[in-house]
Amino acid sequence: MADRPDESGIVPFLRAGSAPDRTRREGWQQWRGQRDLFIPASRLSLEEYAALSPRRRGLHDIHRTATHMNIGLLETPMSAKVTKLMRARLRNNALNFGPGTRDGLMISGGGYLGKTETACAAAAAFEDVWRDLHHQLLPPPVEGTRDLFVPVAYCRTPVRATPKGLCATILDFYGAPHPKTLNGLIRAVKDSLRDHRTTALLLDDITRLRLHREDDQDTLDLIRELMDLNVTLVLIGVNIPRSGLVRGGFADASTGQWIVPPIHASKSHNPAAATQTERRFDLVDLDPFDYDTSEGMTAFIEHLAGIEDRLRLFRAWPGMLTEGEMPEYLYRRTRGIVGLLKRLIEDGSSDAIESGTEMLTPEQLAAIPIRLGNLADRDPSEIPEIPTAEPLPAQPKPTARRRGRNTVFDDRGDRAAGGA
Known part of the structure; x- marks a missing residue:
């Protein structure tokens, strides 16, 4: 399995030491040589996952989370x-x-x-x-x-x-x-x-x-x-x-x-x-994705398909991010900005693993705010305006049946008077 420790006892997806500093020659060379070496978690069914020992399940969950955190920059x-x-x-x-x-x-x-x-x-x-x-x-x-x-x-x-x-x-x-x-x-x-x-x-x-x-x-x-x-x-x-x-x-x-x-x-x-x-x-x-043209919508949905293929959620299904209301919802939440979309998917996937839902839906993502970290060294002009999470449209309530009028004392006129 991809998340099995090697002979040194180190799990391959764990990073040894700090992240490379690309503003130094050594850090740039380290990043350049390792930029495509991450090994994503293997795809397991729920039955295969349940058959693992508790320790191996815990390691696999961490590996899945690392996979979602390292989706990388997909080409647009x-x-x-x-x-x-x-x-x-x-x-x-x-x-x-x-x-x-x-x-x-x-x-x-x-x-x-x-x-x-x-x-x-x-x-x-x-x-x-x-x-x-x-x-x-x-x-x-x-x-x-x-x-x-x-x-x-x-x-x-x-x-x-x-x-x-x-x-x-x-x-x-x-x-x-x-x-x-x-x-x-x-x-x-x-x-x-x-x-x-x-x-x-x-x-x-x-x-x-x-x-x-x-x-x-x-x-x-x-x-x-x-x-x-x-x-x-x-x-x-x-x-x-x-x-x-x-x-x-x-x-x-x-x-x-x-x-x-x-x-x-x-x-x-x-x-x-x-x-x-x-x-x-x-x-x-x-530029961000454009959702106003058919070409822009197609490109955005293809991008979502690439992200979906890299997710390791047990109850995910083909079209989870690309069908129904999900593409439009994700665009409204992120305005087509790839960095905001990446953060929302990362946090949503972590929540799906921790909560046990193992899937992404608009209802689940609506409760997850987009929080941007590492802002201390960023110029204010680099920080985009984050769209407010819009509540999902409420489902129309069934129309209540109007209560009928009590007709007990109505004079119907077609019955003979009592005792006649």
Whole structure:
């Protein structure tokens, strides 16, 4: 069975240690290597489950819960569009050996739509291919570079961004020391990107930049400067077009790309920040599901079918999430936001196991609020408005029969009087 302990006594679905920190090189590599290794719980019938010992039943219940917590990010038509564009951009830029600026990519969307996971999954898939190609064609160390090959770097924009703070964040990914001066920090960042042969730099939470502050403007100028280092810059954030990051930019009608000039060139106190070179970005939105069109409804129901296939509830049935009123109910509860849907299904499945119902119904889910955890390190703009759980429409009560009038004392007129 999949939940049987191995020779070391460790159950395979349990995680040893803390979750990988993708903002560090070691954590990114750990996550990249383990991202598809989770083993879901085996499918058992109620009879097979009842035949297990109490200990094995308890382990299987924990494994089922872990399976529901690790459904993962299922591909949607929206995420497939982002993945296709990102993989093409990373591959094409990595194969461009000429000098000059590399076109970047902006991934925009609301909170809990899977922007980070979609971008990281696409970057990890690119790194798998790029590492394999590198080991085949350039197995020995390359002169003028470091032996440690780091094709992809993932960082999060500091909450209060400054050029020094951003440089420190990037250097922390590589585990590199921090020079004391700003010029030294910028030079160390450029050296790390070049020496480790990094071809993709992902900057998450980019809309933390508030461009009314001069430090934030200088930080954005520094980010654009990094595009001259043969690095594909991927900026990830909430509603980027309205954040001011593309202020002064315009969309090229022939290519659809955003052309973003420097914010300023003379007032910056960062001597290496602003340049006169225009930067080009493809801007792609990751939207929630649309339930107003037949294509959107079909895509949402197919997504529900993928989730349903991964559930391990004993009384589940084919169509539990895709038939009847359930799809419309789930859409009303989550507005098509995949992160909210995932949380509702997770909590509902846990309740179904604990209560013994072993199924999901609108009546059961109506009593489960959607609670979002891990909000301490999130920007307020990343937190979506959670729809209020609507009570299910009450079933129409049967119409009460009107009580008849007492007719005992009515004069019917057709009976003879008593004694006549």
